[in-house]
Amino acid sequence: MTSTNEYPFRAETGGRSARRFHAEYGSPLPTMDLAARNTAAKVHRGAEVLPLSYPPPMWNGVDPSSAEGLSTLLALLYGGNRIEWSRGGVGLGRSVPSGGGAYPGEVYVAAEFGLCHYLPGPHALELLRPDDLRSDLAGCLSRAPESRPELLLLFTSRHDSNLARYGGFGHRLQALDTGVLAGQSSALLEAAGLRPRVHGLFDDDRLGKYLGLDQTAETVRAVVTAGPDVLSGATTAVITRMPRRHTPRSGFAVAEIDRAQVLAVLDEATEAVEADFTSGAEVHCVAGRVSGLSVGCHRFDGASGELAPGLPGVTPRELFAAGSFGELAGFEAACALLVVGDYEHGYATHGDLWYRLLNSSAGILGQRIALAATGTGLAAGIRCDFIVEQADRMIRDEDQDRSVLLTVLIGHERQVPAPTYSLLPIEDRR
Ligand SMILES: Cc1cc2nc3c(=O)[nH]c(=O)nc-3n(C[C@H](O)[C@H](O)[C@H](O)COP(=O)(O)O)c2cc1C
Structure with a gap:
């Protein structure tokens, strides 16, 4: 049996490991272990917490010069957006879907005011470093934008976050979920008029070190850069749809x-x-x-x-x-x-x-x-x-x-x- 420890393929094998992994775990979705719990939310103990207003202000684009200027973007990207009476109880619905509602991804933000980790539960940012690391982080991308981006959104997966429920299939779900986040963020940034670009090719080890990750447990899976180019004729229709998107439970x-x-x-x-x-x-x-x-x-x-x-x-x-x-x-x-x-x-x-x-x-x-x-x-x-x-x-x-x-x-x-x-x-x- 292929060990899921092989994933996420830290030693390159030209596709051999990926093929083996897919043959064993890629399909079908295994019967979910309903008794297995999701992992606890990730918190950086001791980090300064920058609270964001909730509910966030009406959409007025993105102002990356302050934490509060990102409040609506983050709520629409990964925050809670509704109370739902379903699944035999009351729960918080999130702006994006996630395989099995496991939300294995974490969202990090690099702006002029610092490098932060987003806490969806309390809708707040944890300030990991009060430095402007945008150029350093962009320097880890294989095809960085020509000028320094206004904002970088970094998406990680916590490797064991959904494996208790799904076994190895959870790794494929993590990649799909990363894409969901990249898709939602590019739609948001487009609506804000900040040209988004999705990056999948980068030095993940260096990025992981900047974020202070234990890379045996959590790795960077995608980066979305915003700007500095501005898009003309940005349309905001997609913003009003985001709070309405949900999986049709009934x-x-x-x-x-x-x-x-x-x-x-x-x-x-x-x-x-x-x-x-x-x-x-x-x-x-x-x-x-x-x-x-x-x-x-x-x-x-x-x-x-x-x-x-x-x-x-x-x-x-x-x-x-x-x-x-x-x-x-x-x-x-x-x-x-x-x-x-x-x-x-x-x-x-x-x-x-x-x-x-x-x-x-x-x-x-x-x-x-x-x-x-x-x-x-x-x-x-x-x-x-x-x-x-x-x-x-x-x-x-x-x-x-x-x-x-x-x-x-x-x-x-x-x-x-x-x-x-x-x-x-x-x-x-x-
Ligand atoms: C990659 C991915 C795979 C999913 N697969 C299934 C599935 O196989 N069956 C299902 O009922 N829901 C599936 N979902 C929907 C999630 O269960 C749902 O997004 C989650 O419970 C959150 O609810 P919401 O979409 O209403 O916000 C999937 C969602 C994603 C993003």
């Missing part, structure tokens, strides 16, 4: 959606995100109940903005194990959007690191799909409990290298949602 109404809605979601979600690596990930749509689209699998062609028909007759429920919760959700949903990528071609260029890069890019796309669907008034549920072989048969890849990395079920939310109470004053109530 499922989907068994109802049709329109082809035009699917195309609008795909069009928006597949807009290029600037990154220091090219993932080549693409999206297929398994249509069950989409008016104007035949039942079956269709490939989205970004250039023409059209869906090209592929395998006919398949529906989203066939992505999942018979009798599973996934199958029920797949039956109810109008369609499933499949994020598809190629493991093999990337190992040749990036070695084992590719496993993480590709899964992160699937997380970016998954989150962008979820936000775009929310914008069209539809519900979106990211899922990784599909059976990869069944899903791969649907995309009918001739050279067999492409594989389904993530699915997002789309449809109308069943109209008996778990009661929720929004905590943020930026909802537009539409």
Whole structure:
């Protein structure tokens, strides 16, 4: 049996370790150990705590010159945004989804006023170093922006945070979750007019040392730089969607959606995100109940903005194990959007690191799909409990290298949602 200690592949093996790891742990999602708890929140004892206002101010962009100027950004990136009466109790909903709600990621921020760690529970920053480390941190990136970024967001994973529940599969979830954070932060920074760039290629050891990490337990998985370039014509529509995005806990109404809605979601979600690596990930749509689209699998062609028909007759429920919760959700949903990528071609260029890069890019796309669907008034549920072989048969890849990395079920939310109470004053109530 492959030891999960091999992950995250500190000794480069040109893809061999990643292939072995994926064969053993990459799929299917194992039965979750419901008795296993999440790890306790990470706190830096003794660090000065900079409290942020909560609820945060209305969205007014990002002011990286002070901690408070980041309050709304951080709440929308990783904070609590609603009280939810579900799962047999009352809980705090977070701005982004996370596999199994485990939230294995930690968010660090480098700005002029210092290097900080974000505490989502109390909505505060821990000041780790009161120095301006932006140039030093940018110097660890393989393809740093030409001028010093205004702000750096650094995303780590705590390696053992979800393994008690998911076993080795938890590592793949960590990479997907990293991508979700990168996708959410690039949408936020775009809305703030600060040109975002996602970095997956860097000297993780040096970055880890700057952050003071015990790198046997926690490593940097992605960095998003903001600016210094300013984007013109930034639109803030995505901000009002963020507090509304949630996984449809009570499922989907068994109802049709329109082809035009699917195309609008795909069009928006597949807009290029600037990154220091090219993932080549693409999206297929398994249509069950989409008016104007035949039942079956269709490939989205970004250039023409059209869906090209592929395998006919398949529906989203066939992505999942018979009798599973996934199958029920797949039956109810109008369609499933499949994020598809190629493991093999990337190992040749990036070695084992590719496993993480590709899964992160699937997380970016998954989150962008979820936000775009929310914008069209539809519900979106990211899922990784599909059976990869069944899903791969649907995309009918001739050279067999492409594989389904993530699915997002789309449809109308069943109209008996778990009661929720929004905590943020930026909802537009539409
Ligand atoms: C990478 C990823 C994989 C997920 N996989 C599943 C899944 O297989 N089944 C499921 O019911 N939910 C899945 N979810 C949804 C989470 O359970 C959900 O995001 C989390 O409980 C937080 O709830 P929220 O999305 O409503 O904020 C996944 C989410 C992410 C980000």
